[in-house]
Every structure is written in C-alpha cells, then in structure tokens.
Amino acid sequence: MSRKYYVCTGCALLCDDIEVETDNDVVTTVHAACRKGVARMKGCSNPMECTVGGEKADIDSAISMAATILRDAKNPLIFGHGNSSSEAQKKSIGLAKKIGAYIDDTSSFCQGPIIEAILQDKLKTCTLDDIRHKADVIIFWGADPSNSHPRHLSRYSYFPRGQERQRGWEEDRTAITIDIRRSETADICGDTRFYQIPMGGDAEFMEALVSALSNKVPKTSFDFDKKRILELGNVLKKAKFGVICVGLGLVYSLEQLEPLFTLMNKLNEVSSFHLMPMVGQYNMRGFNQNLFVETGYINRLKFNAETGETEHGNNYSVVEVLRDMSVDAALIIGSDPLSSLPLSIARYLAEIPLITIDPCNNLTATRSTVTIPCALGGVESGGTAVRMDGVEIELKKIIETNNPSDEEILTRITEAM
Amino acid sequence: MGFGQFLAAPEIKLKIVTYRDVFQNAAQESSRFGEEYEKLSAIIKLDPRDISRLSITENDTVIVKNSYGRVVVTAQRSGYEDAHPGIAYMVNSPWSNALVPDKTSGTGVPKFKDFEATAQSSKGGKVTGIREIF
C-alpha cells in the first residue's frame, strides 16, 4: 500500500511529509510534525460557531448578514489572509475590488517589506530545497526557528544531509545566530557562533560587517569586539552557498531596508548569499504574491469600486486605517487581529461591525456581529498555498466536515452582495 | 492581612522584548481561551535583580503597564546566564500586545518587539484573563 503524505499548515514551512491516523473524521495521531503542527492538525478544542449578533444562526442568515454589513459600509476593510488558501485569497481580492474595500494582510506589520523586495528582485533568494542541498553558512538574524518554525533546522537549514552537504551540521554547515537575546536557536549554534547585539543595533552591526568584508576596521557605537566581527566576516567570505534567514527581530529593528541591501550586495561581491524570509502564517506569502499579480502591490491597498483602480501606501495599512478610524466595518478571514494587533489599535476594530471567518473561536470572533466557521485548511479542505520560499504547495483534504471552505464562504458572500 | 499591604509597592521601569515560544504556540492552536495558553502567555521574564527590586518572589503576579495598556501577569526568572536588569521578556501574545504603542511614525508598523513599561507587584492580584484584556 502506498503511503499518504499530507501538508501541515502550522507555519509557512508547509511540511509535506506528514502522516496521520484518523477515526470517524477526527485526526487522532499525527506523525512527523512538530508540536505546533500536531496541535494544528488535530484541530482546536473550541471550534467557532455560526452566529449573528451573538446568537446561533444558520449559515444562510450569517452570509446574508455579512453581505448587509459590507453593503452598508462606506469604507469596509478586508483583513487577514495569512491562514487562508490561495483560492480564498483570490476571492477576497475580487470581493474587495467589487465593493471598493481596503484590503491588507498580516505582512503589513511583519515580513511585508522583505517579501516586496524579493518579488521586486531587489534581494537574491533561493528555495528551502536549495538550502537543504547546498547551504554551508546559515545566519539566523533576529530569527528563532526552534520556536517559530520548529522543523526549519532539521528539515532544511542545519541538520540534514543534503546533496552537496553529505556531512550535515557536524562538518558541512556553519550556523550563526545574530540576535538581541540568547534564543534556543542561538544555543544550538553555540557560543562562538552567537553574536548578541543590543536592541536596535542591527543596522549598525550590518555596517560593521560590511566594513569587515571590505577589509576595514569594523566599528560599532556599542563597542562590539572587532576581532569577532572580523572572524565572522571571514566565515561569510568563504561561504559557497550562504543564507540569511530574516526573522521578525531584524524586520522590526530596521527602519529601512538599505543596510540589508548594502550587506547583501557586499556579500555577493565576495561570496554567494541568499535571503530567506521567515514567514510565519502558512499562506501569508501566497497573499502577497496573489495581490502582486493582480495589482503590482503586495498589501496595503484600497480599491475604487467604480474604476477598479487602487490606492496604495503606508496610509492604507491596517494599522494606519484603524488608527485614523477610517474604516466602518471589517471582514476578517484567517487571522485574529484583536490578538495580534496592539491593543491601542485593536480597540477601534472591536467597536465597528465585524465579520469573522475562521475554523476556531478567537478573540476577534468574540467581538464580531457575524461569525462563520470554515473548514480547517489542509485538514478539512484542500487548496493551494505558497511556502515561505515562494514554492506553491498543494494542500490535501484529510477528513470531512460540515463547514464550507474559506473559499466557498467568500464566494457566497460575494454572490449575496 | 500583612503590614506590607499598606506600603506602596516599588515600581520599576522596564524595556520589554518579545519572543516566540513553540509550547505557547501549540497551546494557541488548541485553544486561545484555554488555561494552558494563558499560563504560557501571561508571563514576564525578569532578571533576578529586578525580581528583588520589585520586592516579590518568583511566580508572584505583577502589574505591567504604560500609557497604552495594563495587564497583570506572572513574574518569572528569565534563566539567562548574562545579567539583563531593566530588560524583561514577554512572549508575543495579546498580553504583550496590550502594551505595544500605537505610534508607527507613519510606517504602518508598531514596535511590537521593543517597548517600555513599568512593573509593580500586584499584591496577589489575579492574572488578567484573555477576555478581560479588552
């Protein structure tokens, strides 16, 4: 009997080697996934209910109420998409276009700038499989995959025997952590390969590294040991296939991407370096790519319902439009912004009519006028998603559910408009 | 009721750095409203010296607040070898997000990982529940 492998949607690694055991449409055992993946694939213990105005409702009334809310809104927002299939994301973009909505996703306040630079060919990148087979120098910068992407090191970046890395981590790979705190990933890299920098010191450390790579004395205002920076420079110079895995720690610390561009250019003069965005939610990159294909932008948009034209920029980001109180209703899909946004910004969101589509009950759902439960992507429904490296992965359905998929719900709301 | 009840608890200023934790993340997948998720989220990790400055012992609850929000969370030792007085760590969660400033300098990106707050003993106060954050 051939073995069946499924895809875990616990993070944007989208591990595709997962085996499961099921009993009566319940996933009972999950093999190969990490702790987070097992929890994701077994499903949550508090599924969302279909409700309108806090009362249980049937799906038809919920869809019709959702359509009414969006129709009555002057400036609706559609937000989320990190945990939605590409098919649902495309429907979401279509709906935003039809009703002239603001549309944004979680990348707006995390990996967005990095993904944008990659899609615009401003940063050299590679696939996770390239890392597995070729990478010899791997830098985790402001990233702690041991916690955020638990199988990153074991499947791709450090431990595996790849085609050109047969001796794995013991001899063939050097892993380095640059971070403001000693993370668990830093512990794996070891003391000599851990560079602890002060908060906000990333840009300066990059400049110092560029000096080291240019055979100049690397200076920092925080007096980082010059000898250690020079040593690091030498390791990077010798890399045959280098990778910088960019985590949120680095993204939040850089006010602009210039220092990263300068470092990457320098690294590619002296050796060969690639950049991997450590995307969190399983299909955030999919949303960025889908919107990019449609509009040329990856996030932070407002559609004009009449002309189909878009306005774009920082002022259209979910954070700014909520802070300005310029939206008057919101459809939230595949995200829990009341948990993930700063409370100072989320407070306003909690006051306007909300529609939440998700498999599980969450904080946003508790403040929503309409909640519509959807099938859990990769478990109860199939579809496609884009891994952190841009590779498209097919999600397979494992068990049956009565809940429609996120795509079907959006199709029905669009039709009801 | 002890005499300490009537003394003002010392308040200290902290820089807070947020991080991810796979155990907390797995608990979130199971239930946002579960006990496990609260237990692994509503915590602040401190330098032992800051624990003394607060006149508390490990696992006491503290009020962490700034002008953006206020939460009661459990104080723990960070366990880091290197001393880090004045710097505290919170796992990324609705509890840490309650304290993140809304300022973005027009970039659309708040400072999720690096902000300031004060901490003070809650004198036995209960940890803020997830539904009470709003």
Ligand code: SF4
């Ligand atoms: S690393 Fe990510 S995709 Fe892989 S099993 Fe864990 S949660 Fe799932």
